[in-house]
Amino acid sequence: MEKGPGDPELLTFKAFKVIQNADLVLYDRLVSNDVMDLVGPQATKLLYVGKTAGYHSRTQEEIHELLLSFAEVGANVVRLKGGDPLVFGRGGEEMDFLQQKGIQVNVIPAENAADPDSTLVVYMGLSTFPSLVLKLIHHGLPPDTPAAAVERGTTPQQRIVLAELKDLADKIASEQLVSPTLIFIGKVVALSPLWPQSCSKETSQLIQMAYTGSGERQQHNKR
Secondary structure, eight states, X not given: OXXXXXXXXXXXXXXXXXXXXXXXXXXXXXXXXXXXTTSOTTOOEEEEOOEETTEESSOHHHHHHHHHHHHHTTOOEEEEOSSOTTTTSSHHHHHHHHHHTTOOOOOSSOOXXXXXXXXXXXXXXXXXXXXXXXXXXXXXXXXXXXEEXXXXXXXXXXXXXXXXXXXXHHHHHHHTOOSSEEEEEXXXXXXXXXXXXXXXXXXXXXXXXXXXXXXXXXXXXXX
16 A cells, blocks of 8 residues: 555645645646545546656646636636645745736645755755755755765665765766765764764774874884
């Protein structure tokens, strides 16, 4: 049984009621069939406006105009997205456009992916990661948040790159990571023994002394 984000039982009760009472639903690719089955019988239209890499069923401008045209005639319009609608989707742009036209907009739920106490895992995000970083920082995530990229995880070809959020995109580019790569963002990354700041100052000094001492002994033995 599906228990991921596509599971309708994970919807808030408010989202469930809004979907059931919709007159029009514009939905994305990641919305599951189980969630779509909740749309009430009074809905006049279900419009697919999903996007995949390299293919958009509708341009963003067309989506704006569809939302506006149906809202202006008094329809109860639901824009159904998979994932965070404001950071990962184009929900912020759609909301701004409609509000500028005098249309009332409610976001359900109003969760923020830029929560410094949460852990973000980004799938299939290599090409869009630089712009995502800018959005996350704009929404309040500290630039020095620990982050990691794991290429081909759990395989013999696994490679790991760690850096502060603001620097990770550059490190990914310099290391030339390729798909599939998972990106982890959050304080939990700093728990990794590979994290540069994971060692205390005292431990770092001991390690440095050990290496220095080893080098001095080698030089002494050569004499």
